[in-house]
Amino acid sequence: MNEEKLNYLEAIFLIVIVMITHIILEFPNVIIKDCGTSSFINIIFITILVSLFFIFICKLFSPFGGNNILAISEYVGGKKLKKCTSIIYCSYLLFISSVVIRNFCENLKIVYFPNANLLMLIGAFILTAVIVNKFSSGSIVKANTLLVPLILLTMIVVFVFSIKQASISRFLPILGNGLNKTFLKGILNIYSFGGLIYMYLIISDLKNIQDLKKVGLTSIIFSASYLLLSVSSLLTLFPFLVKGSNVLSVYLSTRTIRLGKFLPRIDTIFMFIWIFNFLLYLSIIIYYVKKIATETFSVKNKSSLLYFTAFIIFVASLLVQNSLQTYFLENTVYKYFALLVVFIYSPAILIIGYVKKNKELKKAKVEI
Amino acid sequence: MKSKKILIIMLLIILILFYISNIRSIYTIDDMAYVIALGLDNGDNNNLELTLQIALHSSSDSKGSSSSQSSSTLTSTVDCNSISEGINYINSYIGKKLNLSYCKVIVISEKLAEKGINDYISTLINDIEVRPYCDVLISKCDTKYFLQNSEPYLEKLSAKYYENEEISEKITGFTQEISLLDFYNDYYDTFKDPVAILGDQNSLSKDNDGKTEKLGLAVFHNGNLVGELDYNETLWHLMVSNKFKNTVLTIPSPFSDSEYISLQISSVKTKKKINIINNTPLINCDVSVSARILSATMNSNYMTKENISEIEDFANSYLKSNITDYLYKTSLVFGADIDSFGSEAVKKFATQEDWDNYNWLGNYSSSFFNVDVNTKLRSSYLILGI
Known part of the structure; x- marks a missing residue:
């Protein structure tokens, strides 16, 4: 992506795919469990908050031109802080990618390959992501731009075709688990927009830096719509979700789709499309880990770095012992990790950098 | 050099794909037996009696079976402690792998339903093979009897016959199509209680042909059968x-x-x-x-x-x-x-x-x-x- 700068649409879809991946796996389930029937109010609420947060972030980025968070870290605290930021970002990306790929492969095994070896399933995903990264980084972006509209369309299809089974009254009581859980504790659900971490990195890859605000806000709207549709269909279809939990949230909705007697079950078609989604997700993560490490630690042999990144993801995904652990890591550990990195640590660096830059600019003006 | 690398990678992928597909454990259509109806009843010693109605392949010989009810199906019953165990028992003596993907109806006896059937329904809804749209029927007679006598009118295929609730609901209103998903959702819903299709020996027809009918509804509360509605x-x-x-x-x-x-x-x-x-x-x-x-x-x-x-x-x-x-x-x-x-x-x-x-x-x-x-x-x- 260094070779070719990202245009407006490519940048949006790059962020959207990351957020959608998490929505397909867990987010709707977690939000429904937290807020109950008021989940859709919570989503609207956190979308507004995240949009405001992002406008604020854009403001903080404005004096730095096309610099990403790594360059700003260096500006704020020298090379040490840059290294520290890089390590935090790489750990975050490696952690979540290994948990996500483990979770998806376990579900894939249940639905598609009951007799397959989990190790080989994970291996196949990682190997494909390595090959994609090895040959061309631009191809990730192009494939992603082609695939994201299709994935967005699948959710609309799920929503439209499952609506026959839905019961609107399952949105009631309107305040679900109460005002506190919807609005106060519910604020923590902004971690659903953890994919915004790429906004801190992508700025240096944008063709037009002025597009940053538009790219961010459009990605938030796309992701929020996808989340809203998936939560709405789950909530109106499955009353047991309010008190229970499930795996592979959106897949449940696809099982309810029946297109007459000739196409009684089409759930595997969605699963097939999502396989590409997860491949792209993994490719993007590996690409960014490679990019961060190269930028910070001046790695000369990029191939070795690529293999090493893939190896870490592979091993980390095998460390998880069962789906209960996967669930805990994805819904509890990731939640606080995302909140810390995306909504506390990175804005803190930006705020310090912004203040420092303004002081310098004022000083320069006074000197002139 | 580059083409060599590509070749090695391709070979690696092909090897992995072969390994994933676990080719030795792939079942062909001849290795499978498709269940079209699953029956649950009280078994001996307070355990479960599982009855499966299995579709026969066109090549299969139905005459060899002592329990077949029509030329296109075979009905088999075992006593077991759980549905999965029962399926495994039947797998062992039919020599094929039973598949529930085409199961059209789950028949549960009235006696068992009175005790509560939530665990069985939860097991079935969690089974990836079972369609959420297969019907749930409560039989007033033994499930084995019901399945053996569910011989279709004007139909050759039992599976097609089981799909007729929808038509019956549209024309007569004497019963309602209740799917596994409907039943499961209604059980968990705090707004309503579930109902299931009610099945029995034919009472409307004077033909005395021993066939079965689907008429009325079985009513559940707190997961237990509490009564029934007649067709009116x-x-x-x-x-x-x-x-x-x-x-x-x-x-x-x-x-x-x-x-x-x-x-x-x-x-x-x-x-x-x-x-x-x-x-x-x-x-x-x-x-x-x-x-x-x-x-x-x-x-x-x-x-x-x-x-x-x-x-x-x-x-x-x-x-x-x-x-x-x-x-x-x-x-x-x-x-x-x-x-x-x-x-x-x-x-x-x-x-x-x-x-x-x-x-x-x-x-x-x-x-x-x-x-x-x-x-x-x-x-x-x-x-x-x-």
Whole structure:
């Protein structure tokens, strides 16, 4: 992506795919469990908050031109802080990618390959992501731009075709688990927009830096719509979700789709499309880990770095012992990790950098 | 050099794909046996009796089986502790892998349903092979008997016969298509209680052919079978729950004691309004019915202004009395809200906690009903009488 700068649409879809991946796996389930029937109010609420947060972030980025968070870290605290930021970002990306790929492969095994070896399933995903990264980084972006509209369309299809089974009254009581859980504790659900971490990195890859605000806000709207549709269909279809939990949230909705007697079950078609989604997700993560490490630690042999990144993801995904652990890591550990990195640590660096830059600019003006 | 690398990578991928596909464990169609109906009953020693109706391949010889009920299926029964164990037992002696992907109906005996069937339903809904749309039927006779005698009328395939509930619901309104997903959802819903299709030996037909019928509904509360609705009560249930499609209803004639008038009812809309007074639900049902007269006599014309009004009034009081009786039966006898009145009542509560504390399904048994019926008659005559 260094070779070719990202245009407006490519940048949006790059962020959207990351957020959608998490929505397909867990987010709707977690939000429904937290807020109950008021989940859709919570989503609207956190979308507004995240949009405001992002406008604020854009403001903080404005004096730095096309610099990403790594360059700003260096500006704020020298090379040490840059290294520290890089390590935090790489750990975050490696952690979540290994948990996500483990979770998806376990579900894939249940639905598609009951007799397959989990190790080989994970291996196949990682190997494909390595090959994609090895040959061309631009191809990730192009494939992603082609695939994201299709994935967005699948959710609309799920929503439209499952609506026959839905019961609107399952949105009631309107305040679900109460005002506190919807609005106060519910604020923590902004971690659903953890994919915004790429906004801190992508700025240096944008063709037009002025597009940053538009790219961010459009990605938030796309992701929020996808989340809203998936939560709405789950909530109106499955009353047991309010008190229970499930795996592979959106897949449940696809099982309810029946297109007459000739196409009684089409759930595997969605699963097939999502396989590409997860491949792209993994490719993007590996690409960014490679990019961060190269930028910070001046790695000369990029191939070795690529293999090493893939190896870490592979091993980390095998460390998880069962789906209960996967669930805990994805819904509890990731939640606080995302909140810390995306909504506390990175804005803190930006705020310090912004203040420092303004002081310098004022000083320069006074000197002139 | 680059092409060599590509070649190595490609070979690696192919090897992995072969490994993933686990080629030794792939089942071809000849290795599989497809279950079209699954039956659960009380077994000996208080365990489960599992009966499976399995479709025979065209190449299979049905004569070899002692238990086959029709040329296209084989019925097999085992005693077991769980559904999965039972399937495994049958796998062992049929020498094929049973597959539930084409299972059309889950038949559960009345005796077992009275004890509670939640665990079995949860097991089945979690099975990736079982379709969420396969029907749930409660059999008044043994499930083994029911499956062995579910020989289709005018059909060669049993699987197709099991799909006929939908058609029956559309034409007669004497039963309702209840899928596994509907049943499971209704069980977990705090607004309503579940119902299932009711099956028995044929009672309507005078042919005495030993065949089975699907007529009426089985009513559940707290996961246990609490009663049943006959085919007339099923009609009132469909009308009140706004799921009614079509039926022919015969009511006594208001003009003569020995005559009956057949009405084709094709549209019913029920508006529900619920007030909670001193923790007791007061339920108002406003039922609008659109009907056509099918009966005709040689010497009278029902389609005069006065006669229409008289038939409408009579139909109103007939429906009102039957629907009111039905509703009190659901509340006082069953204590089960099978008409989803709870989905209206919930509008009066702000949070889940308030709603849970009120315990709608527990309070439903103390409900009062106020039913109002408004019938609109239209003619379906080609030739009017005198």
